[in-house]
Amino acid sequence: MKFKVYTIFPELFPGFLGYSLTGKALAEGIWSFEAVNIRDYALDRHASVDDTPCGGGAGMVMRADVLGRALAANHKGGALLAMSPKGRPLTQQKVHELSKEDEIGVVCGRFEGIDERVLEAYDIEEISIGDYVLTGGEQAAQVMFDAIIRLLPGVLGNALSAESESFENGLLEYPQYTRPVEWQGRRVPEVLLGGHHRKIADWRKEQALRITAERRPDLLKKYLDSKRV
Numbered sequence: 001m002k003f004k005v006y007t008i009f010p011e012l013f014p015g016f017l018g019y020s021l022t023g024k025a026l027a028e029g030i031w032s033f034e035a036v037n038i039r040d041y042a043l044d045r046h047a048s049v050d051d052t053p054c055g056g057g058a059g060m061v062m063r064a065d066v067l068g069r070a071l072a073a074n075h076k077g078g079a080l081l082a083m084s085p086k087g088r089p090l091t092q093q094k095v096h097e098l099s100k101e102d103e104i105g106v107v108c109g110r111f112e113g114i115d116e117r118v119l120e121a122y123d124i125e126e127i128s129i130g131d132y133v134l135t136g137g138e139q140a141a142q143v144m145f146d147a148i149i150r151l152l153p154g155v156l157g158n159a160l161s162a163e164s165e166s167f168e169n170g171l172l173e174y175p176q177y178t179r180p181v182e183w184q185g186r187r188v189p190e191v192l193l194g195g196h197h198r199k200i201a202d203w204r205k206e207q208a209l210r211i212t213a214e215r216r217p218d219l220l221k222k223y224l225d226s227k228r229v
């Protein structure tokens, strides 16, 4: 997997992806990245990458001509995304789809966003990592890359642990415990200490349903609809 990142802050990469599991996978060549500095494609004396919004309003917009030149020189086809709060929500299903690509291009928006004509001309799919606003797409891109990288073959030691976690079965994860069996007067639930696998599986399912109902009624509805209950 190769990520080609379009950014005005190329030094932010690999960032936190250079550590831990993702850092090891980077060193092993399981994934790689290239950070294209959008500012390298600015032509004026001040190397401007942004300008005021047409029609007025607050802030600045990423210029179509500068980003357009960066893409013309570096994008050789394949998936092209941009991180943006107005994008389609990133889901674990989308992460699985993206993990099957050989190369993914990602534009990291800054300011109030990207000139819409570039998004149209390059058929860029805008992706959101959540309903909040960041200062830049770089942080969002690293979150998305992390979710993709951990699904690549050879990254997660235990493939089963990826399958049983939140979202993979459509429910939130059940609570986890480890030693000591008693801590500050709180005991690990007895069912988890009995070694009765069926009872444990039933308890975990019940807990997953309870937590999902409490925190994510939207997910519970989807889950129940998919089971036609």
Ligand code: JF5
Residues within 6 Å of the ligand: 083, 084, 085, 108, 109, 110, 111, 112, 113, 114, 127, 128, 129, 130, 131, 132, 133, 134, 135, 136, 137, 138, 140
């Ligand atoms: C960005 C305009 C891009 O804030 C984000 C973001 C939030 N969820 N997903 C992505 O990206 C940076 C901000 C404003 C364009």
